[in-house]
Amino acid sequence: MSERSNGTSSAGVQREQLLRDVARGLAMPQKELDPKYFYDERGSALFELITELPEYYLTRAERKLLESEIPGFIGQLQPRSLVELGAGSASKTRVILDAMVHAGSAAQYVPLDVSSEFLEESARGLRESYPGLEVITAIGDFSQKLTLPDIEGPTLFAFLGSTIGNFEDDAAVTILANIASQMRPDDRFLLGADLRKDVATIEAAYNDEAGVTAEFNLNVLRVLNRELGADFDLAAFRHRAIYDRDRHRIEMHLDSIDDQVVSIPQIGEIPLSQGESIRTELSSKYDRAAIGSLFRRAGLCLDDWITGADGLFALAVGGASRGPDSRP
């Protein structure tokens, strides 16, 4: 048996959630949209292109770290299962799974993500490449309490790509605490986090010459047009990404070029004035102290902190410091 699925949310539930999130976000003084809605098929493909842009250093820096660190780490830990949050396209996953196969410990892989299409597609590829591995897809929102299938330990929980950076600190702590609550004493948590560095390097990564990031940003409006029947005119908005030095984070916005009114059935008419923005993403940058503090608040201890010589990106390794509260 190698095909199991742990999906819970139907399309209808997902649409209701979208409607609620959009209504709430666009009613705020600083209008905002949840970055998880970037990732329909087109958005996911655009993100894949972003990861190959010369300016977007994150993915390459993280992969390089994983390639050098994972074999030794997996050899030590000998994890039977890998639970991956926000599994996306699974290309980095293979670095971990290869090491698990090499260590002879690989039994189960549980990718958890919001979009079922991409998840199933990459699960199929992984089942083919790793015939001895049981791949159990889990559709879910990791801001909510995790419900995991029964899996063999020790388990490696991985949350890569600096997706953690999309969340305000309090929300990040909630996610990390959700993970911690699922961890047994032998389990380990691996987090990929983008590092603070010179502002020009960071800003360039979100303002690429080719304009792919701008397309990716605007794509969220396409998603709302399709899913909610909204009438956003993409040409009436401009991509903007700026680094907030005090809060150590990139903010992506869509600026309204003129005064305009957008209409979304079931939500209503939404006026935007010239220059007013919709904030579409936060991407926080960290250092060891910042991650250490998030871990502590979440009931995780920071056991290891690995950065490459280039200082671009970090891997944090942790364990649950309080012990599991919902697993045997």
Ligand code: AVJ
């Ligand atoms: C996938 C959230 C890590 O914040 O760098 C890339 C998404 N946004 N370019 C990031 C993203 C704009 C990315 N994360």
